[in-house]
């Protein structure tokens with residue numbers, strides 16, 4: 001964490017541990033090199049701010065769903081079609097591989113009661 005004083009005329013940079021030290025370095029440089037005249041394009045640069053922690057990134061699907069109603073509608077239609085297909089597939093599998101549990105109805109052989 002350092003403050004840099006940059007002199008645009010001399011094109012030099014001096015590094016200082018604090019803003020006050022950079023101001024003192026600026027005054028010393030101006031007095032010693034530029035005879036008390038402020039040089040052109042001089043500046044004190046503060047230390048760079050620490051990079052913010054990266055925000056948790058939502059998935060692309062969540063971002064689409066929260067920003068676009070068309071994407072939400074598309075996903076809902078896709079889910080409905082998928083569930084319908086899953087239902088049809090499971091029905092076909094059940095009829096193919098599972099024994100029928102429905103009892104067969106036998107015609108009555110007993111004489112009709114009076």
Ligand SMILES: [Zn+2]
Nearest residue numbers: 007009010039
């Ligand atoms: Zn200078």
